[in-house]
Amino acid sequence: MSEKQLDLLYSEVEEELRASVRSLLEDKSPPESVLARVESDQVTDTALWKELAGIGVTGLPLPEELGGAGASLRESAVAAEELGRGVAPVPFLGSAVLATAALLEAGAQADGELGALASGESTAALAVPFASAPGSAFPEAVREQDGRLRGTVGGVVDAPAADVLVVPAVGGQGPGLYAVPAAEARVATVVSLDLTRPLADVSLEGASGRLIASGADAERALRRALVTGAALLSAEQLGVAQWALDATVDYTRTRTQFGRPIGSFQAIKHRLADLWIAVSQARAVVRSAASAAAAAGEPGAGAQEAAEAELNASLAQAFVSGVAVKAAEEAVQLHGGIGFTWEHPLHLYLKRAKSDAIALGTADRHRLALAGMVDLPAAPA
Amino acid sequence: MTTAPAGASLDASALRQRVADFVAEHDPQTTDQHEFLAARFDAGLAWVHFPEGEGGLGAPRALQPVVDAEFERLGFTPVGREGLVIGLGMAAPTILAFGTPEQRARYLKPLYTGEEIWCQLFSEPGAGSDLAALGTRAVRDGDAWTVSGQKVWTSLAHRADFAILVARTDPDVPKHKGITYFICDMSAEGVDVRALRQITGEAEFNEVYLNDVRIPDSQRLGAAGEGWRVAQTTLMNERVSIGGHPEPREGGLIGVVSGIWRERPEVRTPGLHDALLRLWVEAEAARLTKERLRQQLAIGQPGPEGSAAKFSFSRLNQEISGLELEMLGGEGLTYDDWTFRRPEGVEFAKRSAGFHYLRSKGNSIEGGTSEILRNIIAERVLGLPSEPRVDKDVAWKDLPK
Numbered sequence: 028m029s030e031k032q033l034d035l036l037y038s039e040v041e042e043e044l045r046a047s048v049r050s051l052l053e054d055k056s057p058p059e060s061v062l063a064r065v066e067s068d069q070v071t072d073t074a075l076w077k078e079l080a081g082i083g084v085t086g087l088p089l090p091e092e093l094g095g096a097g098a099s100l101r102e103s104a105v106a107a108e109e110l111g112r113g114v115a116p117v118p119f120l121g122s123a124v125l126a127t128a129a130l131l132e133a134g135a136q137a138d139g140e141l142g143a144l145a146s147g148e149s150t151a152a153l154a155v156p157f158a159s160a161p162g163s164a165f166p167e168a169v170r171e172q173d174g175r176l177r178g179t180v181g182g183v184v185d186a187p188a189a190d191v192l193v194v195p196a197v198g199g200q201g202p203g204l205y206a207v208p209a210a211e212a213r214v215a216t217v218v219s220l221d222l223t224r225p226l227a228d229v230s231l232e233g234a235s236g237r238l239i240a241s242g243a244d245a246e247r248a249l250r251r252a253l254v255t256g257a258a259l260l261s262a263e264q265l266g267v268a269q270w271a272l273d274a275t276v277d278y279t280r281t282r283t284q285f286g287r288p289i290g291s292f293q294a295i296k297h298r299l300a301d302l303w304i305a306v307s308q309a310r311a312v313v314r315s316a317a318s319a320a321a322a323a324g325e326p327g328a329g330a331q332e333a334a335e336a337e338l339n340a341s342l343a344q345a346f347v348s349g350v351a352v353k354a355a356e357e358a359v360q361l362h363g364g365i366g367f368t369w370e371h372p373l374h375l376y377l378k379r380a381k382s383d384a385i386a387l388g389t390a391d392r393h394r395l396a397l398a399g400m401v402d403l404p405a406a407p408a
Numbered sequence: 409m410t411t412a413p414a415g416a417s418l419d420a421s422a423l424r425q426r427v428a429d430f431v432a433e434h435d436p437q438t439t440d441q442h443e444f445l446a447a448r449f450d451a452g453l454a455w456v457h458f459p460e461g462e463g464g465l466g467a468p469r470a471l472q473p474v475v476d477a478e479f480e481r482l483g484f485t486p487v488g489r490e491g492l493v494i495g496l497g498m499a500a501p502t503i504l505a506f507g508t509p510e511q512r513a514r515y516l517k518p519l520y521t522g523e524e525i526w527c528q529l530f531s532e533p534g535a536g537s538d539l540a541a542l543g544t545r546a547v548r549d550g551d552a553w554t555v556s557g558q559k560v561w562t563s564l565a566h567r568a569d570f571a572i573l574v575a576r577t578d579p580d581v582p583k584h585k586g587i588t589y590f591i592c593d594m595s596a597e598g599v600d601v602r603a604l605r606q607i608t609g610e611a612e613f614n615e616v617y618l619n620d621v622r623i624p625d626s627q628r629l630g631a632a633g634e635g636w637r638v639a640q641t642t643l644m645n646e647r648v649s650i651g652g653h654p655e656p657r658e659g660g661l662i663g664v665v666s667g668i669w670r671e672r673p674e675v676r677t678p679g680l681h682d683a684l685l686r687l688w689v690e691a692e693a694a695r696l697t698k699e700r701l702r703q704q705l706a707i708g709q710p711g712p713e714g715s716a717a718k719f720s721f722s723r724l725n726q727e728i729s730g731l732e733l734e735m736l737g738g739e740g741l742t743y744d745d746w747t748f749r750r751p752e753g754v755e756f757a758k759r760s761a762g763f764h765y766l767r768s769k770g771n772s773i774e775g776g777t778s779e780i781l782r783n784i785i786a787e788r789v790l791g792l793p794s795e796p797r798v799d800k801d802v803a804w805k806d807l808p809k
Binding site: 293345398402403405 | 685693694696703779
């Protein structure tokens with residue numbers, strides 16, 4: 028197998044970006060205030076999103092001429108780690124990753140939308156069910172006829188706050204990708220398992236949309252968006268896992284029972300050591316996925332780079348989903364009673380971790396996708 | 409003479425130049441390997457972080473892979489050095505750190521060239537994970553020590569010229585304080601090496617009985633009673649070695665099992681498919697983790713992930729080899745060879761699935777059990793408090809045995 032050796036380290040620029048996102052979140056959105064926000068009418072923290080726009084997070088992979096930061100998906104992944112670490116209720120994944128990737132791939136027809144996303148002026152959502160895996164067939168839930176879109180898409184991430192919807196639809200000319208003003212759609216927020224990440228059912232009843240990609244271009248743009256989303260979601264999952272590990276290590280170092288810190292018992296130490304090993308491995312896998320995704324977006328990248336990006340994204344989802352869930356579950360157990368209370372923010376991480384494990388394809392679906400990519404065919408039925 | 413930079417100011421390109429100059433004078437195609445290595449030692453290109461005159465140039469340690477890669481690129485890859493793993497990896501750094509000038513001058517060069525083979529006399533039947541509990545006694549007798557006891561799990565003892573040895577010199581103080589570190593001549597009278605047969609049928613290791621072996625005091629490494637501290641240097645170097653080259657995808661045992669799956673459709677069942685894919689993902693994650701560590705080392709910033717690499721390696725090897733046997737079905741009921749023999753080096757890849765399964769059981773025991781590695785990660789990396797200790801302030805002779 029001829030995989031290219033990817034850079035798995037963090038650059039200085041990336042570490043600076045991490046530090047600035049982390050300090051902004053610690054200041055404006057500590058876990059306690061996220062907890063207070065999730066039961067309000069406005070889960071999405073638009074003020075925080077504007078602050079993030081101020082340090083360039085809303086348009087990291089976008090070119091500078093569109094008002095973006097001209098960085099790459101490696102930097103986006105570092106931002107995703109920190110936003111996961113803070114369970115930040117901002118539309119990064121839905122808008123700055125999924126919708127942005129679809130619009131970028133669609134080319135110049137979407138420059139207007141991209142500029143507004145980069146500045147933080149507006150946000151967008153990709154109108155597919157959040158559970159969609161990258162390899163799924165082009166969705167047919169929305170139909171196009173005479174320039175009008177009709178249909179319903181359930182469980183769209185970050186749709187409640189979105190100004191623009193990027194809608195895959197099938198019409199007489201085959202698959203198409205449409206930019207639809209959210210005002211033209213009915214967006215019904217659903218009660219989501221992840222309290223910090225709003226989902227909505229999106230209904231289109233004759234909405235007018237602007238065609239931004241059609242045919243094979245539309246299919247490629249959607250696939251690329253979902254692959255990029257899977258890679259960046261794994262970075263977010265790493266951030267969730269790292270927070271859960273750090274919080275649990277801190278807690279078990281100070282919580283005393285039987286006259287000693289509970290972290291001195293091997294029954295607990297060994298579980299945390301196992302978790303640390305898993306998180307270290309997740310970091311290497313996530314860096315690989317981010318680098319492969321970035322390489323696939325570089326000028327001159329071809330089919331091989333695209334294939335490596337898909338393989339690494341599926342690898343990351345297959346591995347890191349389990350690590351994040353394990354980290355959050357261990358955190359709940361090792362915090363004991365306090366970890367089961369609403370008052371402690373830990374449950375936000377558990378809910379995020381479990382939802383993330385389902386989002387953009389379960390680990391099992393990604394393993395099956397890998398089987399196809401690395402020639403390990405399934406058993407005959 | 410050039411006015412090239414020296415010592416810590418040497419960088420990768422200066423070292424590459426030195427290697428090129430050296431190879432220009434010593435053609436690897438026509439020079440005998442031993443002669444080549446001896447000259448390389450004298451040129452300071454053996455281990456560049458060692459001092460000048462002792463095989464090195466006082467350069468940063470992180471640059472050694474650069475030198476090795478450059479020698480390889482220019483056509484020199486030494487062969488037959490599997491037997492030097494203890495000498496190069498453990499004895500050399502310890503002798504450098506604690507040896508007298510005489511000891512360094514005597515041992516380092518033949519150790520490097522492969523003229524002399526080393527083994528390690530550390531573990532004992534009663535001192536495995538708790539090495540500091542060791543009971544092999546060394547008693548001072550004039551200008552020498554008389555050593556008696558039993559060591560175990562000694563690879564290479566049947567071929568070795570010298571051993572690094574830890575022995576108890578003061579039983580009246582707590583266990584960590586009464587240990588002294590020696591260099592033991594394996595041809596000395598009273599050294600009795602016996603093969604130790606393992607669950608695979610063969611004997612890679614030995615038991616070494618020491619019966620009133622005389623070791624001159626000049627063979628002591630570090631001060632009497634300081635042996636535990638000296639041993640820490642040795643053990644710090646006992647790690648999964650991280651090579652200078654990236655490991656390819658499916659480079660390890662997972663490649664063997666994936667190959668069976670591809671070539672033999674009749675072995676395919678849904679359950680095995682799921683198990684294979686899960687292990688493929690974990691093996692790839694472990695490979696990338698090792699690659700990330702290699703990249704950190706290459707820029708001189710090793711992370712604590714090294715302590716986890718061995719742990720993951722052993723767990724994966726055990727699980728993958730277990731799957732391999734099941735995948736083979738009826739063939740998995742057979743074994744290639746139970747004959748009691750002494751293998752030269754590791755023949756893992758050439759052996760059958762049953763051997764893979766059995767040999768990998770040792771991976772989580774040798775070189776630090778997985779349980780001890782978890783303690784190390786929990787205490788040294790995560791900073792969790794240690795278990796209360798009952799043996800720290802008790803004289804060794806009073807500990808339960």
